[in-house]
Amino acid sequence: MFKKCIFALLLSFTLSSCASQENINVTTNLSETKKETICINTASETELRLVLTGVGDVKARRIIASRKEAPFKNKYELVERGLIGDDTMKKIVKEVEIICNNN
Known part of the structure; x- marks a missing residue:
């Protein structure tokens, strides 16, 4: 039990440390079903990586x-262009x- 607590504490510290270095908001609610959308004509490299599944x-x-x-x-030009x-x-x-949308 003690080892699990230490591991969880270290993992939590590591994740929060990495998130603050990258200015990334970490969401821990896995039941959230809302998908974020992104404009591929204006999104940054980081936004593309974080929002689009399978894009590194x-x-x-x-x-x-x-x-x-x-x-x-x-959007289908992503496939047509071989990206x-x-x-x-x-x-x-x-x-x-x-x-x-520029909201």
């Missing part, structure tokens, strides 16, 4: 480089928007 550093950089050449007209695969698109289709 490399794919985020490729998305940004591609939109600099030509802004996306629809992500069909399986990844199925996971993120509800998380991506093109017409960005």
